[in-house]
Amino acid sequence: xxxxxxxxxxxxxxxxxxxxxxxxxxxxxxxxxxxxxxxxxxxxxxxxxxxxxxxxxxxxxxxxx
Numbered sequence: 001x002x003x004x005x006x007x008x009x010x011x012x013x014x015x016x017x018x019x020x021x022x023x024x025x026x027x028x029x030x031x032x033x034x035x036x037x038x039x040x041x042x043x044x045x046x047x048x049x050x051x052x053x054x055x056x057x058x059x060x061x062x063x064x065x
Contacts, residue, residue, distance in 0.1 A: 010029045011029065011031035012031070012032055013033035014035075016033060016034040018037065018047065018051055018054060021034075021051050021055060022058050025058060032051070037051075
C-alpha cells in the first residue's frame, strides 16, 4: 500500500528561522526544529509566536500548534 501525502510527516531540523519557516512549510514540511533561532534570542516566546504567525499566514490554523 502506498502512503498518501497526508500520512507522511516531514520534519526539517536545522536552519529554521522566522524568515524562512513559511517557505519550508510551503515545500511540504509540517514539523520544524528551531534550536538556535529560539535559544539564541532573549525572548523565546516572541520567536515562537512569530514563527506560528508566519505559519498561519499560509496554513489553516488547525494545523499550527
